[in-house]
Amino acid sequence: MDTVVAAAVTNPYLAEGEVVMHHKFDVKSFAKLDNPERRKSLPADEILHKFDLENGDVVADVG
Numbered sequence: 001m002d003t004v005v006a007a008a009v010t011n012p013y014l015a016e017g018e019v020v021m022h023h024k025f026d027v028k029s030f031a032k033l034d035n036p037e038r039r040k041s042l043p044a045d046e047i048l049h050k051f052d053l054e055n056g057d058v059v060a061d062v063g
Contacts, residue, residue: 032038053059 048059051059
């Protein structure tokens with residue numbers, strides 16, 4: 001299996017494995033994420049198709 005890394009960020013002030021969440025999603029903003037305009041500008045099916053994924057591949061949407 002090939003591994004693709006889009007971006008990696010390190011913070012020299014954190015201990016190894018330490019994670020800090022800088023932003024917590026506000027559930028009141030759900031409509032902003034799940035709306036027809038956003039789906040039109042970010043067509044998930046078309047974007048995922050460009051990765052040429054095969055059955056069994058694993059994808060993570062981080063951030």
